[in-house]
Amino acid sequence: xxxxxxxxxxxxxxxxxxxxxxxxxxxxxxxxxxxxxxxxxxxxxxxxxxxxxxxxxxxxxxxxxxxxxxxxxxxxxxxxxxxxxxxxxxxxxxxxxxxxxxxxxxxxxxxxxxx
Amino acid sequence: xxxxxxxxxxxxxxxxxxxxxxxxxxxxxxxxxxxxxxxxxxxxxxxxxxxxxxxxxxxxxxxxxxxxxxxxxxxxxxxxxxxxxxxxxxxxxxxxxxxxxxxxxxxxxxxxxxxxxxxxxxxxxxxxxxxxxxxxxxxxxxxxxxxxxxxxxxxxxxxxxxxxxxxxxxxxxxxxxxxxxxxxxxxxxxxxxxxxxxxxxxxxxxxxxxxxxxxxxxxxxxxxxxxxxxxxxxxxxxxxxxxxxxxxxxxxxxxxxxx
Numbered sequence: 001x002x003x004x005x006x007x008x009x010x011x012x013x014x015x016x017x018x019x020x021x022x023x024x025x026x027x028x029x030x031x032x033x034x035x036x037x038x039x040x041x042x043x044x045x046x047x048x049x050x051x052x053x054x055x056x057x058x059x060x061x062x063x064x065x066x067x068x069x070x071x072x073x074x075x076x077x078x079x080x081x082x083x084x085x086x087x088x089x090x091x092x093x094x095x096x097x098x099x100x101x102x103x104x105x106x107x108x109x110x111x112x113x114x115x
Numbered sequence: 116x117x118x119x120x121x122x123x124x125x126x127x128x129x130x131x132x133x134x135x136x137x138x139x140x141x142x143x144x145x146x147x148x149x150x151x152x153x154x155x156x157x158x159x160x161x162x163x164x165x166x167x168x169x170x171x172x173x174x175x176x177x178x179x180x181x182x183x184x185x186x187x188x189x190x191x192x193x194x195x196x197x198x199x200x201x202x203x204x205x206x207x208x209x210x211x212x213x214x215x216x217x218x219x220x221x222x223x224x225x226x227x228x229x230x231x232x233x234x235x236x237x238x239x240x241x242x243x244x245x246x247x248x249x250x251x252x253x254x255x256x257x258x259x260x261x262x263x264x265x266x267x268x269x270x271x272x273x274x275x276x277x278x279x280x281x282x283x284x285x286x287x288x289x290x291x292x293x294x295x296x297x298x299x300x301x302x303x304x305x306x307x308x309x310x311x312x313x314x315x316x317x318x319x320x321x322x323x324x325x326x327x328x329x330x331x332x333x334x335x336x337x338x339x340x341x342x343x344x345x346x347x348x349x350x351x352x353x354x355x356x357x358x359x360x361x362x363x364x365x366x367x368x369x370x371x372x373x374x
Contacts (some may be wrong), residue, residue: 027268057125059132060245060252061267062170064283067162071169072335088129091136096244096254097161 022054025062053084143209154240167286176323258346299336
């Protein structure tokens, strides 16, 4: 099996980087996600914003990856935020209680407005 | 970009694999003999709500020579999950089996100290958070020794099948953390997953060597979660067992009053 995901990183403002996710987040997405995070953090961003607009599928290993990412971000005193989640995946975030640690917003503008 | 048809298929696949939305665990139909305490009505716990250090532990066994698909092995694993557990760690699935949203009750016995026999009862459980053809994940409730997830999966690698248990957990409260750090509870938990994988390999007719990888994901202790001890399933089970004579007397007296 190989990763079926691509992630691109862009600067949203001076303190915030956005990771655009396209494809599936599962165990095989680990390298792509962690590389994207390293890239997003390279210029000292304090806020890492995950864009799930292009998310096709996420399994339980994918949720585990997000927990690991969250811990890494917290250790760097960064905030992790998200937008673009479908209603279904918002429910998954609530079920797994990730929503208690990752701020979920309806749009990129709303996420940027919250930082 | 996906077509709308593919998006619909992904949405359907995801909806059937994940547990339905809930904030409290609900135990389904169970055999009457199973002690249903410490689970019904409890909140599911992710690794973020626990107390102690967060570890990711991965246990793997290579099923060399097994001529089955990952889905076929996973089906066998799901059907025999309780049977593959060590004798001191009994799992009781509901009548529905391992399906998203279903709860499996656990009746375990643990030794009070390393090297002593397992005599302390702990009644707890887990909820099936996610299940597809090759994977299933269980999530722990408040009071369980660990806060987090265990994911069981089967996949192909270098021409053979690999069965894997991966936990992403932290001790749920300060007492469990103490037992993990100083009384060997963490090692006992590891032995459970080694036993499960060895049992699966035995069942499939292969002798598998289980490998273990441990990664400390978060070295910090979350003192804000020390309050989790209120739900500690070990303490509550001991009190429940000690209270059995009182409950028996109460039942007797209320039966007598009715007569």
